[in-house]
Amino acid sequence: MLGNYVYADGATNVRVAVAVDALSRHLQQRRPDTALAFLATPTDVFAVPADAVRHANEGYAGRGSTHRALRLLSAGRLLHRNYPPGADPGIHDSLVPQQGPNYALAKRLQRWRATVAREAGATVSFNVAPPTRTRSVLRNRALAAAYAGAHRFGIEVFEPATSNTLMAALLVHNLRNGVPASAHPWQDEAYAAAHGGLWRVPYAPRSALGLAVLLGLGGART
Numbered sequence: 331m332l333g334n335y336v337y338a339d340g341a342t343n344v345r346v347a348v349a350v351d352a353l354s355r356h357l358q359q360r361r362p363d364t365a366l367a368f369l370a371t372p373t374d375v376f377a378v379p380a381d382a383v384r385h386a387n388e389g390y391a392g393r394g395s396t397h398r399a400l401r402l403l404s405a406g407r408l409l410h411r412n413y414p415p416g417a418d419p420g421i422h423d424s425l426v427p428q429q430g431p432n433y434a435l436a437k438r439l440q441r442w443r444a445t446v447a448r449e450a451g452a453t454v455s456f457n458v459a460p461p462t463r464t465r466s467v468l469r470n471r472a473l474a475a476a477y478a479g480a481h482r483f484g485i486e487v488f489e490p491a492t493s494n495t496l497m498a499a500l501l502v503h504n505l506r507n508g509v510p511a512s513a514h515p516w517q518d519e520a521y522a523a524a525h526g527g528l529w530r531v532p533y534a535p536r537s538a539l540g541l542a543v544l545l546g547l548g549g550a551r552t
Contacts, residue, residue: 331455331505332357333367334440337466340432347436351443358452365453367501368440371433372461372525373426373535377516382529383420386412389484389532400541410537419516424528424535428472445515455504458523461485462493476539478546483538486526496524 332354336346357364390411401409413420425434444456461477468474477487488496500522512518528535 331365331367331453333501334443335367335369337436339466340430343432343436344439347439351439354443354447358447362452365455365505366444366447367455367504368444368457369497370441370456370458370519370523371437372458372528373424373429374434374437374441375421375423375425376458376519376523376529377419378422378529379517379520380418380420382422383413383417385530386420386532387415389530393532408537408541409532410534412532412534419520420529422529426473426536426539428470441519445518448515448518453505453508454518455501455509456519457497457500457504458519458525459497460488460493460524460526461528462488462490464490472543475544475546476542479542479544480546482545483533483542484527484531488526493524500524 334347334350334354336350337343338346354364354366358366393409397409412422441456444454448454448456461480463474463477467477480487509518509521512521523529531538
């Protein structure tokens with residue numbers, strides 16, 4: 331089994347992602363029984379199941395007066411609905427501009443390889459990891475503050491040790507028991523996703539990001 335868990339800052343992230351992708355292809359050509367493993371970032375765009383859409387829309391319908399007032403005062407710029415009613419699947423967009431295009435491209439390369447390898451019959455463990463207080467996240471003050479305020483919107487941010495244990499358990503489960511066959515690649519990606527609640531929140535994440543940052547900064551001061 332080859333696990334693709336590389337990370338670097340900036341453009342180097344894309345370079346190392348391409349290098350590991352080339353290594354993965356090289357090994358599979360010589361060892362067809364090679365399994366591949368990936369951890370997907372929760373801050374990406376995913377198709378999500380209808381039950382997550384229903385849960386989010388129920389929360390949006392039951393939002394409080396404060397949230398309604400904030401949306402009105404911001405002329406609709408804050409707290410957008412996460413999904414249109416009845417979407418199946420829903421499209422969840424958690425891309426964070428502060429993480430930059432290199433990060434998004436590197437993670438998308440891994441998703442592409444996982445899909446292609448699975449279609450070719452390889453064993454693939456691809457799991458969406460939860461939002462986690464990693465060193466790379468905490469180095470960015472805005473992201474660190476957003477994570478500190480995320481619980482106000484029903485999002486659980488994990489400690490690194492907890493994420494490591496959870497994702498290791500899912501990896502072992504996938505390798506020993508396999509992953510149920512799905513009709514579409516998005517369903518493979520959504521299977522057992524540990525998204526920390528991001529897929530079920532009432533609001534589109536970027537429309538709440540600024541508020542989460544302010545709430546996180548306030549919490550840090552107190």
